[in-house]
Amino acid sequence: MEEKFARHISGKKIKRREIKWGKMTEDWSRTNVKMYAKLKERCRKGIPSRLRNVAWQLLIGSHVEMQDPNNAGVYKALCAKVLRNKEIDLVLSRDLNRTFPNHVMFKEDGGVGQTFLKNVLHAYAGTDPEVGYVQGMGFIVGAFSTQLSEEESFWALHSIMYSERYKMRELFKPGFPLLQQFFYQFKRLLARLLPKLSKRFEELSVDPSFYASQWFLTLFVYHFPFRALLRIWDIFFCEGWKIIFRTAIALLKWEQKKLLSLPFEELLPTLKSIQDGKDSRELLERAHKVKFKTVELNQYGNEYWESIGRKPEV
Numbered sequence: 001m002e003e004k005f006a007r008h009i010s011g012k013k014i015k016r017r018e019i020k021w022g023k024m025t026e027d028w029s030r031t032n033v034k035m036y037a038k039l040k041e042r043c044r045k046g047i048p049s050r051l052r053n054v055a056w057q058l059l060i061g062s063h064v065e066m067q068d069p070n071n072a073g074v075y076k077a078l079c080a081k082v083l084r085n086k087e088i089d090l091v092l093s094r095d096l097n098r099t100f101p102n103h104v105m106f107k108e109d110g111g112v113g114q115t116f117l118k119n120v121l122h123a124y125a126g127t128d129p130e131v132g133y134v135q136g137m138g139f140i141v142g143a144f145s146t147q148l149s150e151e152e153s154f155w156a157l158h159s160i161m162y163s164e165r166y167k168m169r170e171l172f173k174p175g176f177p178l179l180q181q182f183f184y185q186f187k188r189l190l191a192r193l194l195p196k197l198s199k200r201f202e203e204l205s206v207d208p209s210f211y212a213s214q215w216f217l218t219l220f221v222y223h224f225p226f227r228a229l230l231r232i233w234d235i236f237f238c239e240g241w242k243i244i245f246r247t248a249i250a251l252l253k254w255e256q257k258k259l260l261s262l263p264f265e266e267l268l269p270t271l272k273s274i275q276d277g278k279d280s281r282e283l284l285e286r287a288h289k290v291k292f293k294t295v296e297l298n299q300y301g302n303e304y305w306e307s308i309g310r311k312p313e314v
Helices: 002-007 011-026 028-034 036-046 047-061 061-067 076-080 084-098 113-127 136-145 148-162 168-172 177-194 195-203 214-218 225-239 240-252 255-262 262-271 281-289 293-306
Strands: none
Touching: 011 028, 011 036, 028 036, 036 225, 047 061, 047 148, 047 225, 061 148, 076 113, 084 136, 084 225, 084 281, 113 136, 113 148, 113 168, 136 148, 136 168, 136 214, 136 225, 148 168, 148 195, 168 177, 168 214, 168 293, 177 195, 177 293, 195 255, 214 240, 214 255, 214 262, 225 281, 240 255, 240 293, 255 262
């Protein structure tokens, strides 16, 4: 799929982008603060393949932990650490065959891909007993593995889990608190942006939890080929969760006419395969046309916590 994107860009243009990104990464502290608007624009165009490894780590902030002398040897030690909760390794080993079962890199028992996943996920579980391991984490690490080394993937996972921008740890904590918040926010956005479809879903009692869980838990990894996914992740690491909501709304809007006509028994299977056959370049163009403000999304988040009589956990 990435080749499709490349066909729209000349070799000279790719080279110019690489030079621009090279300059930005060399002076990252200035780029990330004083040039954020330009950074966002360039992330939306796509990070050049040769610079994605460095750019992702800078965007996520995991380069700080990677370069910290106090962290030298930490990853290796965590890989060798025996977990207190023995069940985690059992569940993790069982799930390895379910993570990208058709991908050549991951389908071999004990192969390079599965070993990569097991090491990174075991190491993370050793740092976070409360979360430990949840299946969706494997898809995220698998996507990291296409761009980052094992140790880089570990620190990238650690960073997005605890980062104020991504808050992935709140997504995977017991009870999935952030996921529940996202479902509420998504329903509110759907009601405003696609009111007819929202009403139809309400009539049929179709909740986002029926079809959108994997969109949020795996950042669309579960649904898109790696090469197509990279563009979404380039934007996600720069801007945060808005691109995930925008892409989700764009998918529903794309198929709205069909979805409105389907009975319940056909609706859910269609929703779960809604991304099939979609051109990723066009999908991103549609996603960027989905308009809502961050303040609106935050307002819906606050509404959710008020509605359940609890203070926000994030």
